[in-house]
Amino acid sequence: DAGITQSPRYKITETGRQVTLMCHQTWSHSYMFWYRQDLGHGLRLIYYSAAADITDKGEVPDGYVVSRSKTENFPLTLESATRSQTSVYFCASSERDTQYFGPGTRLTVL
C-alpha cells in the first residue's frame, strides 16, 4: 500500500537493550523525520534527513541514532534504551512543506 508505515506498532523492551524502529515511505519524498510525542511536550524532533545519506540532529537527538541508506527507509535506533525514552514515536516524510505522518510506534522501556 502507498503511504508511510512504521513497525513495530508496539514494543516493550528493557533498559540497556538496543531497539530499532522502522519507517518506510512509498512516495520517494526527499525529507524524512523522527519525532517523539510525550504528554505536555507535544511533538519534539529527534532527527531528520534531507536525502539519502544526509541526516541531521533535531531538538532531542541524545540517545538515538539514525541512518538513511535508501530514500524510502529511515530507521531509528536506541542503542541502549532508557526509561526516559518511553514514548510514542512518529515518523514523517515530506517533499515540499506538508508532512505526512506514520501511525506511530508506542515504545515502553521497563
Next chain:
Amino acid sequence: AQSVTQLGSHVSVSEGALVLLRCNYSSSVPPYLFWYVQYPNQGLQLLLKYTSAATLVKGINGFEAEFKKSETSFHLTKPSAHMSDAAEYFCDNSSASKIIFGSGTRLSIRP
C-alpha cells in the same frame, strides 16, 4: 527565535458551537504555518496550511484559519462543532531549517 505557542491545552465546546483554537508564532522570516489534527491512536493529518498566498486559509472538515501578521497569530476556527471534531490539534511553524510544533490543544465536544 522561531517559536509557536498554543494557548489552552484543553478546550471544551458544545456540539454546534464555535470552535476557536489559538496559535501565536514568532519568526524572523515569513512563516510557513500549519494546523494538524491527531485522532486517538493515529498519526497527525494536515488540516490546512498558510504559505503566504492568502491570509484566510480553508482546510478540511470545515476548518479555517486566518493569518494575522500584526497579531502574529494563526487561530483555527470552525463555525459549528461536531462530535467527530474531538481530537488533538497542533500548530506548526516550519521553515527550511527548523520545525517547531506547538504543545497541542485537546478539543472536547459536549453533546
